[in-house]
Amino acid sequence: MMIRYVAVAATLVAPMLVAVAPTAASAEIELSFYGGAQSAPHSDVFVTGDLAYPAKTRVKWEGRSFDPPPYYGVRATYWASERFGYGLDFTHTKVYSSDESREGTPFTTLEFTDGLNTLTANAYRRFDPVGGATPYVGAGIGLAIPHVEVANGTTSTLGYQVTGPAATVLAGVSYPVSDRFAVFGEYKFTYSQNEAELDGGGTLKTDIITNAVNVGVSFNF
Template sequence: MRKILSALACTAITSAVAAPAAAEMELSIYGGSQSSPHSRVSGAYPGTGARYNALIGWEGKSFAPPPYYGARATWWQRPDLGFGIELTHAKVYAPVAERSAIGFNRMEFTDGHNILTFNVTKRWNDRFGPFTPYVGAGIGIAIPHVDVTSANGYRSLGYQLTGPAARLTAGAKYDLSDSWALFGEYQFTYSSNKAKLPAGGSLNTDIITNAINIGVSFSF
């Protein structure tokens, strides 16, 4: 899966760079409620090299500082098709009991489980009055802020490039004027992560997020 997503990411980046100048630029920012289902974490324990493997029920805590948010830019190459770039600042926390059971005092990506993708978006204009439905897909990379502390005192605290990522989006925007619009959407992200921990440690996990976003966009 990592090799497939990496290959698709290269293709998406090449397509975006090669695209002609857009007739319309749309900038969007959003917040909302984000959750993450269970996933398995595994790796080498810092300082000992012992293997660990556990199922973690991640918590999102969308509104706790730093809050969940995202931003994107879309270049509409034609009225119904656009290419763009998007950054989502998601979060995942391992519950206390589950991380403690495998020897960790902290295990979270909370100053951003940051997902950066190059997107393709399809929209349907002038069919539903002021409403414009759209769908999108993107391929890119995960750049989480890895905050992990082992019970024996080793801590990882910093941003890492951990692997490939993908996103799917479906929503609709409501035009307030020729330039401004409100939008609501569902968004899914997937990332395959391999994080480095101190003293020969490692943490491997696939993370999925599900989010309901509300935001505002500006077109020019």
């Protein structure tokens, strides 16, 4: 399964990277670190296999961004020109099923809290500065690599899995503090398809959307 998802992601990302190929003599590498507040709307969870789980459960997700382990992200960007860049973005999001979502079900644990991780290859575009701040947008595709935590009192699944494709879009503003250092704020939307294998047999499937407001720092080289 992992090889199939990697191959699909590579096939889709390649044309995006070609589109932003270097066109200028000067280029820069930017490392960014961010945190913030992240949430996720409800989604349906489907379970297959004879494990005493319900076939379908409507789940209300809670982000709990500041509970340990906190929500965070790390990004490496190659700015091939003043306008266009591309790179990798790892985001450690989290989702916990609410207590009310598990009422009347065998679920004792249902969460992706170490976390609902995504790794995407992104392309970015910067615009003309406004009052010293530089607006930018970005989008990318990649993989969901969550830490799956599912239990019903009899069987328990606990561990990292590659569960499916992920996609993200974002928009923000960066403000330089010095030639090498900048701060930024942004909105980030991420969608992931997750198919996790359960101990004891069967699978758990759910599509999860996360919305995040990020603040961070960037270092340019």
